[in-house]
Amino acid sequence: xxxxxxxxxxxxxxxxxxxxxxxxxxxxxxxxxxxxxxxxxxxxxxxxxxxxxxxxxxxxxxxxxxxxxxxxxxxxxxxxxxxxxxxxxxxxxxxxxxxxxxxxxxxxxxxxxxxxxxxxxxxxxxxxxxxxxxxxxxxxxxxxxxxxxxxx
Ligand SMILES: [Zn+2]
Numbered sequence: 726x727x728x729x730x731x732x733x734x735x736x737x738x739x740x741x742x743x744x745x746x747x748x749x750x751x752x753x754x755x756x757x758x759x760x761x762x763x764x765x766x767x768x769x770x771x772x773x774x775x776x777x778x779x780x781x782x783x784x785x786x787x788x789x790x791x792x793x794x795x796x797x798x799x800x801x802x803x804x805x806x807x808x809x810x811x812x813x814x815x816x817x818x819x820x821x822x823x824x825x826x827x828x829x830x831x832x833x834x835x836x837x838x839x840x841x842x843x844x845x846x847x848x849x850x851x852x853x854x855x856x857x858x859x860x861x862x863x864x865x866x867x868x869x870x871x872x873x874x875x876x877x
Contacts, residue, residue: 751858751866753785759833759846764788766795767816768833768848770861774822776808778833779815787815792838799823799850800830827852827863 750758754777756769763783770776778795780788795817797808801824808819823831833846851862858866 748868749866750785751860752779752864753781753787754779755860755864757848757864759848760835764791766833766835766846768797768831768846768864770823770850770863771818776810776819776823776831777813778810778817789814790816794836794839794841796834798832798834800832802826802829823850 750765752758752767752769754767754769756767756777756779758765758767758781760766763781765781765783765785767779767781768776769779776797778797780790780793782788790812795810797810797817797819799806799808803824803826806821806824808821808823810817810819827850829850831848831850833848834843835846836843848863853862854860855862855865855867860866
């Protein structure tokens with residue numbers, strides 16, 4: 726029962742974040758913080774288009790990787806691709822780059838441990854740079870970011 730309540734709370738939180746246009750937390754590496762609460766998870770696309778996942782505490786200080794299990798699936802127009810991830814000191818990095826193109830969803834699935842209930846975070850991957858905040862569009866931290874109202 727207790728586990729169920731926590732899971733319900735977590736999915737409610739995820740929904741709340743998805744539904745509100747709260748100001749996004751800028752990822753320290755320049756990526757997107759997908760989580761609303763610490764430990765935070767940052768989704769960052771390197772110059773070679775490999776994906777780096779980094780964990781942070783509430784103050785956005787890098788934290789050591791615990792027992793978390795991550796999967797990253799790119800829902801590219803050419804088909805879904807599950808990236809192969811390698812553990813790093815502070816998270817994970819993908820062995821292969823994201824599929825070609827952009828304007829597709831990347832699903833970051835986080836489990837706090839191997840047996841935990843997965844939490845899915847969806848990032849709309851856009852390659853271009855936002856003119857206002859100069860961050861990559863997928864990691865835009867402007868107030869107006871998020872939802873369909875984001876104009877260029
Ligand atoms: Zn922006």
